[in-house]
Amino acid sequence: xxxxxxxxxxxxxxxxxxxxxxxxxxxxxxxxxxxxxxxxxxxxxxxxxxxxxxxxxxxxxxxxxxxxxxxxxxxxxxxxxxxxxxxxxxxxxxxxxxxxxxxxxxxxxxxxxxxxxxxxxxxxxxxxxxxxxxxxxxxxxxxxxxxxxxxxxxxxxxxxxxxxxxxxxxxxxxxxxxxxxxxxxxxxxxxxxxxxxxxxxxxxxxxxxxxxxxxxxxxxxxxxxxxxxxxxxxxxxxxxxxxxxxxxxxxxxxxxxxxxxxxxxxxxxxxxxxxxxxxxxxxxxxxxxxxxxxxxxxxxxxxxxxxxxxxxxxxxxxxxxxxxxxxxxxxxxxxxxxxxxxxxxxxxxxxxxxxxxxxxxxxxxxxxxxxxxxxxxxxxxxxxxxxxxxxxxxxxxxxxxxxxxxxxxxxxxxxxxxxxxxxxxxxxx
Amino acid sequence: xxxxxxxxxxxxxxxxxxxxxxxxxxxxxxxxxxxxxxxxxxxxxxxxxxxxxxxxxxxxxxxxxxxxxxxxxxxxxxxxxxxxxxxxxxxxxxxxxxxxxxxxxxxxxxxxxxxxxxxxxxxxxxxxxxxxxxxxxxxxxxxxxxxxxxxxxxxxxxxxxxxxxxxxxxxxxxxxxxxxxxxxxxxxxxxxxxxxxxxxxxxxxxxxxxxxxxxxxxxxxxxxxxxxxxxxxxxxxxxxxxxxxxxxxxxxxxxxxxxxxxxxxxxxxxxxxxxxxxxxxxxxxxxxxxxxxxxxxxxxxxxxxxxxxxxxxxxxxxxxxxxxxxxxxxxxxxxxxxxxxxxxxxxxxxxxxxxxxxxxxxxxxxxxxxxxxxxxxxxxxxxxxxxxxxxxxxxxxxxxxxxxxxxxxxxxxxxxxxxxxxxxxxxxx
Numbered sequence: 001x002x003x004x005x006x007x008x009x010x011x012x013x014x015x016x017x018x019x020x021x022x023x024x025x026x027x028x029x030x031x032x033x034x035x036x037x038x039x040x041x042x043x044x045x046x047x048x049x050x051x052x053x054x055x056x057x058x059x060x061x062x063x064x065x066x067x068x069x070x071x072x073x074x075x076x077x078x079x080x081x082x083x084x085x086x087x088x089x090x091x092x093x094x095x096x097x098x099x100x101x102x103x104x105x106x107x108x109x110x111x112x113x114x115x116x117x118x119x120x121x122x123x124x125x126x127x128x129x130x131x132x133x134x135x136x137x138x139x140x141x142x143x144x145x146x147x148x149x150x151x152x153x154x155x156x157x158x159x160x161x162x163x164x165x166x167x168x169x170x171x172x173x174x175x176x177x178x179x180x181x182x183x184x185x186x187x188x189x190x191x192x193x194x195x196x197x198x199x200x201x202x203x204x205x206x207x208x209x210x211x212x213x214x215x216x217x218x219x220x221x222x223x224x225x226x227x228x229x230x231x232x233x234x235x236x237x238x239x240x241x242x243x244x245x246x247x248x249x250x251x252x253x254x255x256x257x258x259x260x261x262x263x264x265x266x267x268x269x270x271x272x273x274x275x276x277x278x279x280x281x282x283x284x285x286x287x288x289x290x291x292x293x294x295x296x297x298x299x300x301x302x303x304x305x306x307x308x309x310x311x312x313x314x315x316x317x318x319x320x321x322x323x324x325x326x327x328x329x330x331x332x333x334x335x336x337x338x339x340x341x342x343x344x345x346x347x348x349x350x351x352x353x354x355x356x357x358x359x360x361x362x363x364x365x366x367x368x369x370x371x372x373x374x375x376x377x378x379x380x381x382x383x384x385x386x387x388x389x390x391x392x393x394x395x396x397x398x399x400x401x402x403x404x405x406x407x408x409x410x411x412x413x414x415x416x417x418x419x420x421x422x423x424x425x426x427x428x429x
Numbered sequence: 430x431x432x433x434x435x436x437x438x439x440x441x442x443x444x445x446x447x448x449x450x451x452x453x454x455x456x457x458x459x460x461x462x463x464x465x466x467x468x469x470x471x472x473x474x475x476x477x478x479x480x481x482x483x484x485x486x487x488x489x490x491x492x493x494x495x496x497x498x499x500x501x502x503x504x505x506x507x508x509x510x511x512x513x514x515x516x517x518x519x520x521x522x523x524x525x526x527x528x529x530x531x532x533x534x535x536x537x538x539x540x541x542x543x544x545x546x547x548x549x550x551x552x553x554x555x556x557x558x559x560x561x562x563x564x565x566x567x568x569x570x571x572x573x574x575x576x577x578x579x580x581x582x583x584x585x586x587x588x589x590x591x592x593x594x595x596x597x598x599x600x601x602x603x604x605x606x607x608x609x610x611x612x613x614x615x616x617x618x619x620x621x622x623x624x625x626x627x628x629x630x631x632x633x634x635x636x637x638x639x640x641x642x643x644x645x646x647x648x649x650x651x652x653x654x655x656x657x658x659x660x661x662x663x664x665x666x667x668x669x670x671x672x673x674x675x676x677x678x679x680x681x682x683x684x685x686x687x688x689x690x691x692x693x694x695x696x697x698x699x700x701x702x703x704x705x706x707x708x709x710x711x712x713x714x715x716x717x718x719x720x721x722x723x724x725x726x727x728x729x730x731x732x733x734x735x736x737x738x739x740x741x742x743x744x745x746x747x748x749x750x751x752x753x754x755x756x757x758x759x760x761x762x763x764x765x766x767x768x769x770x771x772x773x774x775x776x777x778x779x780x781x782x783x784x785x786x787x788x789x790x791x792x793x794x795x796x797x798x799x800x801x802x803x804x805x806x807x808x809x810x811x812x813x814x815x816x817x818x819x820x821x822x823x824x825x826x827x828x829x830x831x832x833x834x835x836x837x838x839x840x841x842x843x844x845x846x847x848x849x850x851x852x853x854x855x856x857x858x
Contacts, residue, residue: 275703
């Protein structure tokens with residue numbers, strides 16, 4: 001029987017300064033429970049669970065229903081797969097397909113158009129059981145990029161190709177498209193992937209760009225660039241969608257998918273396709289006490305440098321997750337990024353061990369952390385809002401929630417963290 | 430005055446087992462000297478230095494002269510740049526251009542051909558001063574891929590594009606080609622980049638592949654794949670070339686370039702284009718006592734997972750480099766990779782803090798480590814051979830060397846480490 005006995009109360013924290021005291025952590029409490037729990041019972045397996053998000057950015061009130069609905073459907077699809085016996089990696093791919101198929105997300109259908117008015121997508125997937133990874137970058141003409149990433153992962157698991165050739169784990173552009181089609185994934189004309197909304201956003205962005213360039217004519221080129229502060233990729237647009245899953249056997253998996261920045265240069269590949277950056281999943285083993293799965297979203301160029309997904313996962317491996325997050329982030333993540341900030345003359349701020357780049361890098365992430373039968377899940381964002389959905393294999397329907405920064409706070413300078421804990425009873429004997 | 434007072438004696442170690450005792454390290458000695466040195470003098474700058482390598486793999490005796498010659502030319506080109514006042518990042522790009530232009534290396538001209546008989550290159554470059562990074566993947570029709578990576582880096586340093594768009598740091602495929610051409614880098618027809626040698630290797634590989642597939646006909650597909658052990662990408666082929674540079678001001682930079690695996694699928698991107706994997710460069714600063722630059726070479730699919738360049742650099746930051754290498758590699762690198770090895774049922778072996786994957790991942794790397802006026806440089810390989818060249822701004826010509834595993838040792842199971850130390854006197858007042 002799968003028993004979902006407790007969703008811990010959601011905690012929300014908002015701070016404007018790194019200097020203020022650290023808030024009490026949901027992790028500290030939950031890890032205390034975890035320690036007690038692990039003494040009393042040792043189930044052989046756990047119930048399935050999925051957590052999804054619809055991308056970093058701004059989710060308008062008028063479309064709130066749509067965002068929640070797509071998160072709900074994505075959760076349902078993953079849980080359907082889990083109940084049918086699928087492994088975490090298959091279930092997480094199924095959730096991503098639903099997120100990609102929505103015209104409201106910036107992934108798959110309705111993705112941002114690039115400078116040439118075309119859709120090019122990035123996606124990656126990681127299996128916590130085998131640690132295999134598959135990724136595609138700047139992929140056009142395929143409705144569900146995550147399916148190609150997943151197929152790369154599963155093909156690599158079969159071993160070497162003929163004549164000892166090593167199977168690829170990362171394909172881009174036309175080559176990725178042709179590989180997908182040759183592996184039975186149907187092509188989809190690029191114009192069928194654009195939506196009324198993405199096309200009108202493209203036209204609007206193009207006009208703004210032309211206007212900005214016109215206004216700058218005659219100015220010094222370098223000066224022009226630095227003074228230009230209006231960001232087409234800011235509020236109003238969404239970024240990488242993602243999901244993290246635990247299957248009935250306790251395996252974890254994570255995946256991300258993105259249409260990338262609006263008006264990006266053709267061929268640009270963002271963090272969603274980068275190993276260690278977009279997603280990370282790692283089953284518990286001799287060296288890692290906890291199974292973790294992480295999925296991130298935000299500005300690719302900056303998130304690539306942080307390797308955020310991998311760093312989050314590594315920090316969660318300690319017995320005291322709160323302390324570990326602080327220590328790990330302090331020792332390597334924060335110090336590294338502070339280094340970048342100093343060099344680039346930007347102001348970082350730190351909360352709860354995580355660091356965000358003020359006015360530069362807004363993003364969000366979701367994390368699953370599993371120890372024995374206690375599953376911890378959390379999401380965090382510096383963007384205006386974040387829409388998440390979560391569901392256990394025992395639930396009849398998914399819970400959804402749009403987390404928003406309070407009025408008056410500045411996206412990129414404020415941080416929201418929310419999360420919960422649930423107990424998933426053993427099902428596999 | 431630039432004074433090059435000491436090239437420490439080369440040390441070579443070969444072991445077949447992780448269990449044997451650790452060899453004494455050139456680093457330990459040199460770091461002791463470094464400590465003494467830093468007490469006695471504090472120059473404001475250091476002389477320039479370059480270290481290059483012609484790729485992991487096998488360098489035949491018959492072509493030894495050619496390999497040495499290209500390394501020599503690459504060093505000379507970088508030093509010419511340094512003497513003309515160029516920064517490290519420009520000098521390292523100049524060295525790479527020379528390595529790419531050689532028909533004997535697997536980069537730029539004469540690169541391995543992919544499954545479709547085309548050349549697609551990966552390259553990346555990192556500036557230790559700004560920590561900016563530029564990369565291209567699966568790039569066709571450009572003679573010097575490193576020039577595109579370098580241009581991406583320098584364009585990103587200028588700040589945002591019109592309308593606040595974030596400049597790309599990683600471009601692939603056709604988009605990368607078009608961006609390069611629009612930025613004044615001339616196109617080069619793919620067929621002009623193939624050489625007699627690369628074309629005949631392609632035909633030979635194609636025949637072997639067809640034969641292997643013919644022989645396997647009728648066998649179970651999965652079984653067929655696993656049993657196939659002959660590796661087209663093994664001995665006889667070379668991989669990613671690279672260089673690391675210190676300029677007259679003490680800034681470091683690193684770069685890599687690769688034609689990728691022979692018979693790879695079109696669109697496949699390897700470690701040479703991945704952040705943290707192919708190259709890493711980081712100037713000394715408040716948080717890092719030492720300037721380090723690393724360039725790696727080897728099988729992309731496996732090296733991506735190790736993030737070798739970044740891990741090497743991080744390990745070199747400690748005051749006791751030997752101890753740091755051991756600790757860092759033991760704590761995260763080795764444990765992580767051992768994890769992969771356990772999962773994939775392969776045997777790792779460990780020496781000197783670095784880990785190589787037996788029969789799976791052969792590779793090499795070069796490292797520069799600078800503290801005050803003492804520069805340490807080392808190279809290491811598990812491949813049959815490695816051709817390196819090095820030169821200071823004061824030298825009249827470069828020194829070159831082909832390091833080989835001794836007869837009877839097995840590539841991928843034995844490791845050679847060599848290196849030296851030199852004192853570069855301050856030149857910038």
